[in-house]
Amino acid sequence: MPDASAIVDQLVFGVVYGLLLGCVFALLAHGLNLIWGIAKVVNIAHGEFIMLGAYGAFFLNLSLGFNPLQSAAIDAVIGLAVGLAFYFGVLHRELRGKEAMTPRSEMVTLVATFGLSLLIANAAKIAWTGDLVGIPWSAGSVSLGSLRIPMGGVYVAILSVAIIFLTHVFFTRTHLGLAIRAYSQDIPAAQLQGINPTFVSAFGTSLGFAATMAGGAFLTVMFPTGINPYMGALYAPISYVIVVLGGPGKMWGSLVGGLTLGVILHVGQVFLDSSIAAAIAFLTLIPVLIFRPEGILR
Amino acid sequence: MAEPSQPAPAEGAPAKASRRKVIAIGLAVLLILIGIAAAAIYYIGLGSTFGGTIKVGFTISETGTFNVEGTNSLYGIRTAAQWINSHGGIVVQGKTYNVSLDYYDDQSTSTNIPQLYSKIVQKDNATFLLAPYSSGLTTAAAPIADQLDRVMLSHGGAADTIWTSTTRRNLVEVLSPASGYLKGAVDWIKANHPTDKIAALYASDSFSTLAGTSAVSYAQSLGLNVVYDQSYPATATDLSTQLNAAKTAGADDLIGGGHFNDGLLIMNQLKTIWTPKFVSLLVAVTEPSFYTQLGATANNVTGPSQWQAAVGYSPTLAQSLSLDWFGPTPQEFTQLYGTVTSTPPSYHSAEAAGALFVLADAIHRANSLNTSAVRAALGGMHVMNFFGQFQVNSQGLQTAHSMVVVQWQAGNLKVTHPQAVAETPLQYPYTGA
Numbered sequence: 044m045p046d047a048s049a050i051v052d053q054l055v056f057g058v059v060y061g062l063l064l065g066c067v068f069a070l071l072a073h074g075l076n077l078i079w080g081i082a083k084v085v086n087i088a089h090g091e092f093i094m095l096g097a098y099g100a101f102f103l104n105l106s107l108g109f110n111p112l113q114s115a116a117i118d119a120v121i122g123l124a125v126g127l128a129f130y131f132g133v134l135h136r137e138l139r140g141k142e143a144m145t146p147r148s149e150m151v152t153l154v155a156t157f158g159l160s161l162l163i164a165n166a167a168k169i170a171w172t173g174d175l176v177g178i179p180w181s182a183g184s185v186s187l188g189s190l191r192i193p194m195g196g197v198y199v200a201i202l203s204v205a206i207i208f209l210t211h212v213f214f215t216r217t218h219l220g221l222a223i224r225a226y227s228q229d230i231p232a233a234q235l236q237g238i239n240p241t242f243v244s245a246f247g248t249s250l251g252f253a254a255t256m257a258g259g260a261f262l263t264v265m266f267p268t269g270i271n272p273y274m275g276a277l278y279a280p281i282s283y284v285i286v287v288l289g290g291p292g293k294m295w296g297s298l299v300g301g302l303t304l305g306v307i308l309h310v311g312q313v314f315l316d317s318s319i320a321a322a323i324a325f326l327t328l329i330p331v332l333i334f335r336p337e338g339i340l341r
Numbered sequence: 342m343a344e345p346s347q348p349a350p351a352e353g354a355p356a357k358a359s360r361r362k363v364i365a366i367g368l369a370v371l372l373i374l375i376g377i378a379a380a381a382i383y384y385i386g387l388g389s390t391f392g393g394t395i396k397v398g399f400t401i402s403e404t405g406t407f408n409v410e411g412t413n414s415l416y417g418i419r420t421a422a423q424w425i426n427s428h429g430g431i432v433v434q435g436k437t438y439n440v441s442l443d444y445y446d447d448q449s450t451s452t453n454i455p456q457l458y459s460k461i462v463q464k465d466n467a468t469f470l471l472a473p474y475s476s477g478l479t480t481a482a483a484p485i486a487d488q489l490d491r492v493m494l495s496h497g498g499a500a501d502t503i504w505t506s507t508t509r510r511n512l513v514e515v516l517s518p519a520s521g522y523l524k525g526a527v528d529w530i531k532a533n534h535p536t537d538k539i540a541a542l543y544a545s546d547s548f549s550t551l552a553g554t555s556a557v558s559y560a561q562s563l564g565l566n567v568v569y570d571q572s573y574p575a576t577a578t579d580l581s582t583q584l585n586a587a588k589t590a591g592a593d594d595l596i597g598g599g600h601f602n603d604g605l606l607i608m609n610q611l612k613t614i615w616t617p618k619f620v621s622l623l624v625a626v627t628e629p630s631f632y633t634q635l636g637a638t639a640n641n642v643t644g645p646s647q648w649q650a651a652v653g654y655s656p657t658l659a660q661s662l663s664l665d666w667f668g669p670t671p672q673e674f675t676q677l678y679g680t681v682t683s684t685p686p687s688y689h690s691a692e693a694a695g696a697l698f699v700l701a702d703a704i705h706r707a708n709s710l711n712t713s714a715v716r717a718a719l720g721g722m723h724v725m726n727f728f729g730q731f732q733v734n735s736q737g738l739q740t741a742h743s744m745v746v747v748q749w750q751a752g753n754l755k756v757t758h759p760q761a762v763a764e765t766p767l768q769y770p771y772t773g774a
Contacts, residue, residue: 193613
């Protein structure tokens with residue numbers, strides 16, 4: 044039976060690691076939330092874009108020696124381009140000229156993004172095989188008493204929160220950001236204000252992809268092995284759960300949801316088998332949906 | 342005016358030309374006849390000794406979780422087939438057979454196994470089978486060997502439960518069983534640092550669980566203090582909580598792991614969480630890519646190995662033990678392996694090659710391609726090849742092969758235990774760099 048101080052040590056570790064991981068999870072969910080909030084599209088291929096971000100970091104490390112923090116910036120730029128391609132290739136035809144998302148459009152975009160997810164995952168499997176790969180990068184650690192904190196985790200946590208914060212500033216303090224928000228709230232009213240719906244919608248969606256792919260790069264710091272074509276199947280559900288926990292469309296909700304899930308996952312493993320801890324983390328969704336369907340944040 | 346006289350043609354000329362033509366044709370016909378006769382003699386002669394090819398079928402993990410171990414196993418099998426075919430093949434009832442390989446990528450996924458093995462036997466007509474890599478995939482393949490009546494040799498499925506949980510008629514184990522994998526590490530701790538506290542953290546697949554739980558029981562039976570004993574899902578991507586728990590439990594040494602990718606994960610996460618004094622991990626450590634991916638972090642990490650070229654199995658050793666020898670020496674195998682791939686052979690390469698040599702030896706001894714005859718021959722063999730000794734019990738479980746403990750030292754993998762075969766003493770403690 045472990046003594047009380049050992050349990051306290053493990054709990055502290057679980058909370059700290061959970062918070063670090065939660066920040067990265069929050070960024071992944073933030074990307075999904077932006078696309079959901081602005082274009083009103085549930086991107087089933089979200090996990091595959093996380094995977095592309097992780098592979099981007101892997102190949103940039105392999106070919107140019109970039110660490111995942113550097114790669115995340117390049118991934119974000121690629122994400123913007125991918126987002127535009129996604130918008131005009133998949134969404135634009137269905138969304139243009141519409142004043143609101145119709146059930147038919149919802150179904151079309153759901154099926155289209157589902158097909159896209161299969162296409163991307165299998166294309167990745169053909170191109171890069173199903174082998175698990177990872178990035179051998181470590182930024183060292185700092186000791187606080189008996190606790191060793193990985194600096195790589197600290198950096199990606201800070202950067203993840205910074206990206207969410209900057210997005211918040213962009214949407215609340217800039218003309219373009221306010222225009223995107225106006226579009227997401229009322230398309231006809233936004234158009235009456237002279238806002239180009241296609242431009243703001245495409246740009247907002249691209250921001251979501253940039254955040255998602257940068258998050259994929261950060262994920263490789265938290266999980267040093269495990270990049271593979273099907274990793275999206277693990278991280279997409281986590282993103283959906285976080286968005287629902289925090290509240291769909293709520294930017295800071297993603298952070299609250301991510302931190303909650305990260306801490307539950309890590310602290311749960313102190314007492315339980317890791318599979319059971321993961322199941323419990325997902326089960327938290329049920330009371331939230333019953334008692335606070337709008338999410339933890341008001 | 343008299344016309345100029347024409348020279349009279351010589352009478353013998355046409356006859357001479359005709360004779361030359363006849364001789365030339367005759368010689369040509371003779372040469373053709375000699376050629377035909379030679380070819381006939383060659384083919385008749387060949388027909389009497391060349392029996393054709395023996396198709397050996399298997400699936401291997403070229404992609405997926407076990408891609409590193411699977412790819413190295415495949416290189417080993419190809420090397421063994423090359424050696425057998427270039428050394429006279431397998432003689433059965435006076436006829437020589439070459440070995441041909443029939444294999445598919447199982448993507449490290451057990452659900453692919455039944456369909457692929459059925460295809461290998463029923464469509465491709467493979468006469469003998471090798472099992473896939475890993476205990477999980479071997480468990481999935483084993484029933485097919487019995488259903489379709491084919492001998493199957495296991496080279497990467499070491500979990501004892503594959504044989505002990507049910508009756509296997511045709512599955513024969515070539516490598517040491519999982520229950521013995523970590524015993525060498527425990528023995529070393531007991532002999533050198535008996536007060537060390539041990540943490541056991543292992544994957545929850547059948548092989549790793551058996552290796553981990555057997556090591557824990559063995560350590561406790563030796564009076565060692567096991568302060569942490571936990572398993573994790575084989576597909577885990579984060580073990581930081583478990584490693585920290587092992588550390589806070591007061592453990593000095595870490596034993597366990599599972600396969601290559603989770604072994605790498607443990608090492609990567611240890612960098613920032615904990616520096617145990619002694620680390621011994623299953624499977625991953627012996628792969629050359631363990632060092633290339635981790636660099637100096639891999640130094641002083643130990644692991645069990647089914648085979649190392651430095652452990653000198655040889656015809657002389659076999660003779661001294663009154664055992665028959667079959668196949669190349671370890672040096673010859675390593676040299677030939679270099680023609681198949683540029684990386685040095687790992688123990689996965691060796692155990693897979695060893696399986697094909699054992700099969701070839703058994704077919705030769707049975708003097709038959711019949712499944713029952715070859716299975717019976719395998720059951721009665723106590724032999725040695727470059728991979729070590731081979732003998733199985735009535736269940737098909739390996740009883741004669743022995744393992745060693747290896748350690749990365751300054752970028753080189755050294756045999757460090759048991760002392761009788763050690764190249765160099767085991768370095769302690771692990772420092773993380």
